[in-house]
Amino acid sequence: ESNPPIRGQGSHGMHAADLDGDGKQEIILGSVALDDDGTTLWNVNMGHNDVGYLADVIPARPGLEIALGYETRQAKNGICLVDARTGEIIWGHPYKTTHIHDQGMFGDFVPDNPGMEFYSAEQDRTGYWLYDAATGELISDENIGGLSPHAVYWSEKTTKAFIPEISYRDRTGTHTNQILEYGGAQIGSIQGTIVAIADVVGDWREELIVSYKGELRIYTTTIPTTRRRVCLMEDPLYRNDAAQQSMGYFYPPQLSYHFR
DSSP, rough: OOOOOOTEEHHHHHEEEEESSSOEEEEEEEEEEEOSSSSSEEOOOOOOEEEEEEEEOOOSSOOOEEEEESSEEEEEESEEEEETTTTTTEEEOOBBOOBOOOOOOSSSSTTSSSSOOEEEEBTTOEEEEEEEEETOOOEEOOOOOSSEEEEEEOSSSSEEEEEEOOOOOOOOOOOEEEOTTTTOOOEEEEEEEEEEEEEEESSSEEEEEEEETTTOOOOEEOOOOOOOOGHHHHHHHHHOOEEEEEEOOOOOOOSSSSSO
8 A cells, every 4th residue: 555554663673473472473573563464463653663672571471572762753652662462562761752773782781680671872872771671760871882782691690791882884894892791891802893693602602793804703702601501592582583683783682581
């Protein structure tokens, strides 16, 4: 049709997962989810979102949740958490936003805060917000890594470290990336442009796949751990997310279960 109801609701990447428990996967285009028969499962109808992560954010709540950040101007809820089955907004940023830009950062990377965190920022860098992803409680309004840091399982802990923003326009592949814990402690560094993050070795920590001066490099942590976990790639959502890194914006993969 000339003006279908899902027009303008797409994002820079898609997610595939069974949202309604029928054993078949749905497709999340952005602000809208398509059921396995091609019909609209739900439509938030808030326009184009730059940020989009699907995970088990609230373990006590059945199913998955989606963290969204909107490029389109919003009077409220420009940063929000949505029920992946129904599209219901669970919590939202209470103030207006102009252009939440790039990928933000999502995952459990604040050691003193239980559960996952959601970090997003305005394109013009006039606002930065770090939320408790489950409750919507504001943890910080400080810049902790630019518009698009990368969270990664790197240490012996089950919380993530992160790599501050390197502009996606910088494709020289010659820069050095610091790997930091929340609060600023450096626990590693790599060189090159990050093209994928995934547990490809299989010890539950993640590897950083980069391009560097004509090379394809895989960096792995050298920090030992006594923790034993199933390889993250065994999780279908994580595996799909790892593949979806090759299109659109760079969204590091998430799990369909609560990681402890």
